[in-house]
Amino acid sequence: MKQKRIVVIGFVGTQLDSGKGPARWEKWRPSIAITQHEEYAVHRFDMLYSGKFGPVVDAVTADIAAVSPETTVVPHNIPISDAWDFGEVYSALFDFAKRYPFDPDNEDYWIHITTGTHVVQICMFLMTEARFFPGRLLQSSPPRRQSTTEPGSYALIDLDLSRYDQIAQRFSREQAEGVAFLKSGIATRNASFNTMIDEIERVAIKSRAPMLLMGPTGAGKSFLARRVYELKKTRHQIDGKFVELNCATLHGDGAASTLFGHVKGSFTGAAADRPGLLRSAHKGLLFLDEIGELGPDEQAMLLKAIEEKRFHPVGSDSEVQSDFQLIAGTNRDLASEVVAGRFREDLYARINLWTYALPGLVDRPEDIEPNLVYLLNQFSQEYGQMVRFNKEARERYMRFAMSPEAVWAGNFRDLSASVTRMATLAEAGGISEGVVSAEVARLQKLWHHYTRAPVAAEVDLAGLMGEEAAAALDLFDALQLAAVVQVCRASSTLSDAGRKLFAVSRSAKSKPNDADRLKKFLARFDLDWDRVSGSR
Numbered sequence: 001m002k003q004k005r006i007v008v009i010g011f012v013g014t015q016l017d018s019g020k021g022p023a024r025w026e027k028w029r030p031s032i033a034i035t036q037h038e039e040y041a042v043h044r045f046d047m048l049y050s051g052k053f054g055p056v057v058d059a060v061t062a063d064i065a066a067v068s069p070e071t072t073v074v075p076h077n078i079p080i081s082d083a084w085d086f087g088e089v090y091s092a093l094f095d096f097a098k099r100y101p102f103d104p105d106n107e108d109y110w111i112h113i114t115t116g117t118h119v120v121q122i123c124m125f126l127m128t129e130a131r132f133f134p135g136r137l138l139q140s141s142p143p144r145r146q147s148t149t150e151p152g153s154y155a156l157i158d159l160d161l162s163r164y165d166q167i168a169q170r171f172s173r174e175q176a177e178g179v180a181f182l183k184s185g186i187a188t189r190n191a192s193f194n195t196m197i198d199e200i201e202r203v204a205i206k207s208r209a210p211m212l213l214m215g216p217t218g219a220g221k222s223f224l225a226r227r228v229y230e231l232k233k234t235r236h237q238i239d240g241k242f243v244e245l246n247c248a249t250l251h252g253d254g255a256a257s258t259l260f261g262h263v264k265g266s267f268t269g270a271a272a273d274r275p276g277l278l279r280s281a282h283k284g285l286l287f288l289d290e291i292g293e294l295g296p297d298e299q300a301m302l303l304k305a306i307e308e309k310r311f312h313p314v315g316s317d318s319e320v321q322s323d324f325q326l327i328a329g330t331n332r333d334l335a336s337e338v339v340a341g342r343f344r345e346d347l348y349a350r351i352n353l354w355t356y357a358l359p360g361l362v363d364r365p366e367d368i369e370p371n372l373v374y375l376l377n378q379f380s381q382e383y384g385q386m387v388r389f390n391k392e393a394r395e396r397y398m399r400f401a402m403s404p405e406a407v408w409a410g411n412f413r414d415l416s417a418s419v420t421r422m423a424t425l426a427e428a429g430g431i432s433e434g435v436v437s438a439e440v441a442r443l444q445k446l447w448h449h450y451t452r453a454p455v456a457a458e459v460d461l462a463g464l465m466g467e468e469a470a471a472a473l474d475l476f477d478a479l480q481l482a483a484v485v486q487v488c489r490a491s492s493t494l495s496d497a498g499r500k501l502f503a504v505s506r507s508a509k510s511k512p513n514d515a516d517r518l519k520k521f522l523a524r525f526d527l528d529w530d531r532v533s534g535s536r
Helices: 024-026 049-066 085-099 118-130 166-181 191-206 223-233 254-260 294-307 334-339 343-352 365-383 390-400 413-425 435-445 461-465 469-470 475-489 496-503 515-525 529-533
Strands: 005-011 043-050 072-077 108-110 135-140 153-157 211-214 242-246 285-290 327-330 353-357
Touching: 005 118, 043 049, 049 072, 072 334, 085 118, 085 135, 108 118, 118 135, 118 496, 166 191, 191 211, 191 223, 191 353, 211 223, 223 242, 223 285, 223 327, 254 294, 254 529, 334 343, 365 390, 390 435, 413 435, 461 469, 475 496, 475 515, 475 529, 496 515, 515 529
Parallel strands: 005 043, 005 108, 043 072, 108 135, 211 327, 211 353, 242 285, 285 327
Antiparallel strands: 135 153
């Protein structure tokens, strides 16, 4: 393998490298010393300097030629008027890197960071870390005792962290811990949900942009928002409070006051100043659940507050500031709300950078069991009593929980309530089959409005398909299609409808794909899920 030429890139040390007369050789000078090591030869030294320090470069070049004649010194005058100005130094080095003819296949670049101001050294580090300088950092040190023959020591630092197994493993463990924290340690099994949480962890750590959590009531939006806040706080990325509000509770004139505050006397009943929730969330995280319920005026004020971190309290002529991070939640399709004119397009665009759809419990049946374990442990810790299922009771509950009968209309709220009831009624910490049977009956009664058989006659196939296509259907096909459409309209998702329609046959399949079967059935009539479900 051909050995690469060593090229050093670094600033001349205007103090460390300087010196006159024979006495200069009794002093350690870093730029000269790095060319004196016997174990390697520096092919070229690209020496950076600015303004009036050209004579220092000439003197150092001459001394390098004396100790290392094989080293070619190439001076580069970098236009920097203030070597302590971060913006100026970084811009100058960035321009230099763009012009420099790097040849990493044949040259090995050592970026010398011992000389120059601290700002210069930091910028050299950042340029190397970002791979604008495709090399390694070179740090040189003087000998322990001053000597005319010893060049001191040096260290090469490679910033490609992928080469450091221990560091890579540490970062990997850190991310895994963050993901587990967001899930409260629940060993969820749904692949798409786990992938989503992995991304949310990375976004939570790296971004302060708004986040939008979509999903049905009880899917865990509020819980996840709080965990994001707690994760950011443990990483020292946030100092303020977690402030939560369900926008559906806001009504009339009080809505703006609750969010943005008011000044005393601004309206009847305003007996004192009120800071409002946005200011309470300064340096913290604001979670606005059901953001689609906000009125048009509040939407406009919120947009300004997100973009400018400034807003007017009700009745005030002076703006106030609040630097908060926003997480919004909704069970509505905000894109459809924008089209219908009920939600501002510009606000939707601003909060739609990181959007995640949290699936309901019926879309994550494999996660019911690990959540069951978590909820039981939580109950045991809260009440100081260990509660567990016996084997038969657990099997009975799981059969029902994962069956089409279990619609989980309230999602995880229903599951949490169910576990609380069974744990409370457990005798001596043991949940029996009798307790489970009573709980199943209770849930069936709770959900009976959601599981009533559809009435096929209510479906207007002519309005859905067109009169000509509907008239061409046999009575058998028309009745069957109408019944399927009715189930679709009563279901939250394509998968939910598929589970209801194929409840019996799906149990015989190891990998049932109910959504695909339903999609193919609708396609026979030139229909799709959006068209059918959108005509409710």
